[in-house]
Amino acid sequence: MKLSVPGRTAAAVAVAVAGLLTTSAISTAAPAPKADAPKADAPKAAAAPDISVANVKAHLADLQSVADANGGNRAHGSAGYKASVDHLKKKLDEAGFTTSVQEFTAGGDTGYNLIADWPGGDESKTVMAGAHLDSVSDGPGINDNGSGSAAVLETALTVAREQYKPTKHLRFAWWGAEEIGLVGSSHYVDSLPGGDSSKISGYLNFDMISSPNAGYFVYDDDPTIEKTFKDYYAGLNIATEPDDEGDGRSDHAPFQQAGVPVGGLFTGAETTKSAAQAQKWGGTAGEPFDKCYHSSCDGASNIDETALDRNSDAVAYAVWGLSS
Numbered sequence: 218m219k220l221s222v223p224g225r226t227a228a229a230v231a232v233a234v235a236g237l238l239t240t241s242a243i244s245t246a247a248p249a250p251k252a253d254a255p256k257a258d259a260p261k262a263a264a265a266p267d268i269s270v271a272n273v274k275a276h277l278a279d280l281q282s283v284a285d286a287n288g289g290n291r292a293h294g295s296a297g298y299k300a301s302v303d304h305l306k307k308k309l310d311e312a313g314f315t316t317s318v319q320e321f322t323a324g325g326d327t328g329y330n331l332i333a334d335w336p337g338g339d340e341s342k343t344v345m346a347g348a349h350l351d352s353v354s355d356g357p358g359i360n361d362n363g364s365g366s367a368a369v370l371e372t373a374l375t376v377a378r379e380q381y382k383p384t385k386h387l388r389f390a391w392w393g394a395e396e397i398g399l400v401g402s403s404h405y406v407d408s409l410p411g412g413d414s415s416k417i418s419g420y421l422n423f424d425m426i427s428s429p430n431a432g433y434f435v436y437d438d439d440p441t442i443e444k445t446f447k448d449y450y451a452g453l454n455i456a457t458e459p460d461d462e463g464d465g466r467s468d469h470a471p472f473q474q475a476g477v478p479v480g481g482l483f484t485g486a487e488t489t490k491s492a493a494q495a496q497k498w499g500g501t502a503g504e505p506f507d508k509c510y511h512s513s514c515d516g517a518s519n520i521d522e523t524a525l526d527r528n529s530d531a532v533a534y535a536v537w538g539l540s541s
């Protein structure tokens with residue numbers, strides 16, 4: 218999405234202040250995996266399980282099939298987008314989530330947000346993880362943003378498989394109409410009952426997390442969430458960089474403007490990887506992180522499996538670490 222984020226009302230600004238006072242102290246779990254044994258008195262947080270990258274790739278193949286069967290894309294207002302929502306909802310319902318589909322109108326078309334609550338946990342401290350599920354009309358949108366959608370889906374399904382019982386409440390979300398201006402996520406935030414945004418202790422956003430010439434960028438918004446992701450990558454000896462181009466460019470923006478602590482991961486879009494970045498991350502200097510950004514070639518082969526694997530595990534690391 219390249220459009221600016223719509224302004225917020227004064228009331229939301231008031232909530233923003235309240236939110237910052239009550240939700241900025243988001244807690245985190247134990248530090249990333251390190252060689253030295255944890256101290257005896259260190260609080261033991263539940264360790265996140267490995268996320269199967271094979272399962273994540275299978276979800277991407279399903280989304281590719283959905284696009285193939287619906288004119289080649291999964292854009293807002295298309296049959297491909299609604300079929301994407303229905304596909305994910307079925308899996309989440311079967312896994313035991315409490316799902317809801319939130320409808321909205323944009324550009325004369327009906328849009329849909331898919332929300333999945335994992336029963337249990339303190340709902341006054343809800344940890345959310347989300348990704349936009351829509352593509353542009355030019356193509357199937359596998360890296361942008363099947364990758365984030367599939368990683369969040371597999372993390373949710375792993376929560377269910379593990380019967381994880383976090384202290385905080387877990388909510389997962391797949392947004393509609395991100396590509397035409399963060400419409401679905403803005404609708405969700407604007408529709409929250411008064412004060413409910415302060416019950417969201419953190420929103421984690423995953424938009425393009427397997428770019429074929431991947432970079433490892435961490436949103437530099439909430440310091441606690443940023444540290445959680447940086448600790449994870451430090452455990453892999455990967456030096457990340459702050460995502461300084463993403464402000465306002467994805468679905469974390471409406472949450473941030475409502476005072477919710479936000480964070481997330483990004484592997485890069487149309488901009489070019491530098492020589493220094495290629496040195497530390499691999500890949501090709503002088504080439505875009507994703508040369509198929511917003512193009513018809515953003516299909517099932519347009520991913521870096523290592524980045525997808527690492528970032529899917531990072532999603533779980535943060536979800537477990539911030540909710541235990």
Ligand code: DTR
Pocket residue numbers: 218219361362395396424425460462463464466467483486
């Ligand atoms: N908004 C994304 C692409 C994008 C560009 N820069 C960033 C930074 C952080 C997240 C996403 C992005 C899209 O859907 O096009």
Ligand code: ZN
Pocket residue numbers: 218353361396511
């Ligand atoms: Zn996009």
Ligand code: ZN
Pocket residue numbers: 218349361362395424425
């Ligand atoms: Zn995107």
